[in-house]
Amino acid sequence: MTILKFGGTSMGNENTWRQVLQIITRYEHPFIIVSATSDTTRQLIKTAKLALADPEKAYEHASKIEQRHQKLITNFLANVTITHHSIRKKCQEWIKKQNQQLHKLIAQIDAEKEINPATMDAIASIGEQLSSYLFAQCGQALGLPTQWINAADVIRTNSDFGQATPDLTYITNNLSAIHQLSADTIPVMGGFYGQDNHGNITTLGFEGSDYSASLMGAALSADAIEIWTDVSGIYTCDPRVIDEAYPIPELSFQEATELAYFGAKVLHPSTTKPAALKDIPIKVKNIFDPDAPGTHISTKVTSNGTAKAMTFKEEALICTVNSSHTVMGYEFLANVFKTLQSLHLPVDVVTTTEASVSIAIPPCSQLETLVEQLQSAGRIDLQENQAIISIVGCNPQQSTLLIKETLDGIGEDIINMLSFSHAKRNLNVVLNSDRLLTAVKAIHRKIFT
Template identity: 35%
Template sequence: MAASPGWPAESGRAPRRGSRSPDPFHHICCVRSARRSGEEPVSQSIEPSARRTQPTVLKFGGTSVADADALQRLARLVRRAYQSTRTVVIVSALAGVTDALLTAVDAAATGTGDPKRPRPELDALIERHQAIATRLARPQGAAGLGIALARARAEIAELLNAIAREPERRPALRDEIAAYGERLSAALVTAVLGAADLPARYVDARRCLLTDAAHGRATPLFPQTEEHTRAELAPLLDGELIPVLGGYIGATPQGVTTTLGRGGSDYSAALVGAALGAREIQIWTDVNGVLTADPRVVADARTIPALSYAEAAELAYFGAKVLHPRTLQPATDHGIPVRICNSRAPGEPGTLVTAQGVGRVGTVTAIAHKSGITVLQITSTRMLGAYGFLRGLFEVFERHRTVVDVVTTSEVSVSLTVDDAASLPQIIAELRPLGLVAIESDRAIVCVVGEGLRTTPGIAARVFATISDINVSLISQGASRVNLTFVVDNARAREVVQRLHAALFALEPADLDTAAAAGERMP
């Protein structure tokens, strides 16, 4: 790919710290609007001593950056945060953009069609960003972004052409193309904040988040990520600037673009927050926080005022869509509160996640479920009195980078669940020498979560009495002490969750209001 001004010269490689590669959007991201006569910029109207040294990280999901109205709300929220604390902004791609890019990748992988054919899907994607910039950014910022968008469109088209020509590079090319969603979103948000007289600065997230080379689900390299994040962002924060980064994306130490997996922008926010010792990580989405159940299943699901890290981790892992499953670990390790808020209703307190989960009411906090589960049962008399059997079994899943959710064992069998079936045929083939493998598809995991499960007797009896006419398997309790997990037929999962919610959440709304008032509200 030919180098273009302001963009990395080599496809797939992010500019490394200390390199001479210019910031892709530097020429538009320092532009701020002309102020009205006599009006001070926000950064100069606040005494430095009044702004907390520890930054607050604000992450905005796809629906919170979906259109011009959403970005205006975002600017107001960033302004509010910036008035009292140093602020870092992490953004997802605009709603639907990542899906559109990956659909284009899949189509290109078939190798059909003229490589030079028009690509209306790219034109629509670029025009969507440009239309928002034209409405919200100052003319100079919109024009600069327009130039960058045109270059991005040409580069994406060239990368799509390479997909068919270079099948061995498809995983890396897929990540690089997908990364444009967050990169363009971050540039657009920076221009919008600049037009609102907020001193925003675009930062290429690939200069901060270093990962391994597992394309599509890369694992961060934590010491390097902390070092690079501090080096990139601390000087900007010291200069009273607002760094704006795209979530979801990173790069290998060699500069090759990677992604953290779908929903990884939350994880990006947690990694940045941990590296900077943030006072709080805020996840801005389109719901009022974490709910007691999936509202698509339970119509009267309620917002949970506060959660412990352990509760939130279980809910995220077992189906709550508001948080990425890996988000909590960096926050837990550094004791950073995580707040989940609704960008469309910023006055709502949301859900605050801390070590203790203050302000909770009741024994059970929430019910999560995950559909589309496959159960594997491996039976072998070789387990009797043998050591090393389980190690060999789980090494199969490790080789195929497949996560196991629930595990139960007996003297001669192991039952476990997986929700990623991509490598299942290969896994089953490698398991067969270990024993007889039985497969059950179309299952669902149901997880009852609550700190009260640690100390309250009779919860399991109450749960299973409520669904006594429904077949249950793989019952697991005790590993984390805050959940009771079991497996049911996929077709009965909704009914199970609805029954349990009705039985376990008998509090009246007034009681929940009291609990919410006890929790800490938005600063």
């Protein structure tokens, strides 16, 4: 079995749906995971926020989402040789049902004068509920044995709405909805969402459909997981920024995770975890060039030149804590990281001594609280408007050359933090955000071209 995940671009319109269905016919036993149609999740989130500020506009947004999906189905089925009246009717009824649910949730937000996390997840998941059911019906219209699976019946999570943690053991042991399908059926399931133990819809984090694909791959012990997007693999850097960027043939699970975490948009950061547990390879492929090799991700660790790829985060800040007490270093650091943990703040880059620590973190709404709580540990200095460049897959035998070429690429710009890990094979640089893109282009020229 091969898990095939198709993202928002793949689900963009009736033409890309046909391309995807053509790709599916290449496989003997595919299991399909789809994202919402292009931009739908963002529009749903916007609709939820409008429900709080301007309910009438929220209803208008809901109508536009409904109309867009109705148009997609009409256009797709218009080109089918044999008219499938029953399929058209099922699709129209499903779209109407999801729109009614969205209206109900808008009214709930308006009545409660707040958007609670559970309601936001219920709204955000509607895109995948729409696309997965409709795509399965369209597959049937073309004669494929596609069958919709409701992700809420399969993906069980905790109740951390917006960033729910899946229970892989439960998922693996409770696949009755899938096992009931006949051997020649092609399952189609929406990614991104699941359900907690109380029957509430949950989501796995923005762009979480990749994660869903990896979860299903691990649960079903698939032969491979393929992430289909609009680029031919994972590139040496974002091709929208670097014209000379090119696809990387191979990455390890750790390297792919590092790239995703530090800003590469191709994969969700948690995608590799379930696949790595079962040693299931992941491939990143291009729907517009299906014969291109793409990027192969596995447990294999290889060296390719000085480094394999680079990525960047455009927004960060540095929080430096200088100890004002004569305490043991481990106690000082423990207090700092305990504070970060209590506020659920992720740490991107760290440099430390016994009496001070500098931490690069994403901008956050809890910054004032963080500073207040850290003041007991020492003097706090903040540097805002920072950015992070991360170079991944570094060749340990060429670390000196790598650091030299990175510094040469940055030139006279001031580096605010520098961190190299031989074990993780990565180099992180924190610098002023207004110098980010210039530095990225210069470093890429030095190392990858």
